[in-house]
Amino acid sequence: MDNILIIEDEEKVSEILKAYLEKEGYCVYCTTKGLDGIKLFDTIKFSLVILDLMLPDISGEEVCNVLRKISEVHIFMLTAKSTLEDRIEGLNLGADEYLVKPFSPRELTARVNALFRRININKSETKVYNNGDLEINYDKRTVKMRGVEIYLTPNEFDLVQILSASKGKVFTREQLIERIMGIDFQGFDRTIDVHIKNIRKKIEEDSRNPKYIITVTRIGYKFGGE
Template identity: 50%
Template sequence: MSTILIVDDEPQILEILSSYLRKEGYHVITAEDGRQALECAATYPISLIILDLMLPDMTGENVCREIRKASRVPILMLTAKSGEADRITGLEIGADDYIVKPFSPRELVARVRAILRRIGEYQVLSDLIGMGDLMISLREKNVTKKGQAVEMTPNEFRLLTTLVRHPGRTWSRDELVEEVLGMDFIGSDRTIDTHIKNLRQKLEDDPKEPKYIKTVYGLGYRFDNPAKNGG
């Protein structure tokens, strides 16, 4: 049974979401502020976190940053901010998806199912991929660069493995959204650009002159193996 942590300071939202998720068979834990959220995340085997950005003691962004220091658990952000810049900020600090208030509880449950389904699809993979100074373990879902661990979110890892498993292939944004985020993803295809930017910051020696993740202008992105290109 998957365990969902809901973090929100509005009792009505906690009650409604808990009820919907429990009806779907999930085990639910709730927290009303950032401190409680961090304690729960460190104590329980959480499968996914639903995180409100407006909390009484600390911002949801800061809670997300703290969780990302130790965990890659999927994070679905709840936000009253509908601007694209605000949503991109959430993705850049490690959120996997976002939903804008007011929202339909049924839509949120569908988002939760979709995220957990995508996570589960990658649990069956068991091989290692080596590219240049990168080593990617599909079974363990981790990445090292020159022997050093590279922390990344589940969506970043899925995007990287999608590109790496097909080196040299050019992917459009729409193809990557469908492959990485799922056909039921609701949002801009520019979300992929944010994840690409994050991956370059983590994997490239010079993100402005990437040797792995290349932009194919007007088309999309591709992954190059430096060893095959004289790199």
């Protein structure tokens, strides 16, 4: 059974989400404070954190930063901040999804189910890409550059995995969004671009002249790696 941690200061919201998710078979833990959520995260293995940004003690952004330093757990951010800049900032902090309040508990539950379907599919694959410099282990979900492990968020890794597993194949942004976030994703078109920009900073020697994640003008992206 997958464990989910909800860090949300509105107890009624937490209770509703908990009821929906437990009905789907997940084990759900709730806390109203960021620091309590971090302590709980240290004691229990979680597969997903649903994180509100407006918390009474520390900000959700701070919680996200802490979790990203110690874990690759999937993080769904919940917030009333809805501007494009806010969404980009959330993704840059390491969020995998960004849901704007008010939202439907059914929609969030559908996104959670889609996430775990993708996780289970990825678990069934055992493959390694290695060109001598860049090594991608699909089973262990690790990326190394010349033997040094590179940290990627879950969505960043999924992007690298999809592109590198089909080297040379061009994927549109819509195809990548559907493969990573699910067909019902209601985010914004620049989601993939933000993730690609962050990946390039981590694995490319020159992010302005990328070797691995190649832009195909007016279409999308492909994996080079020559």
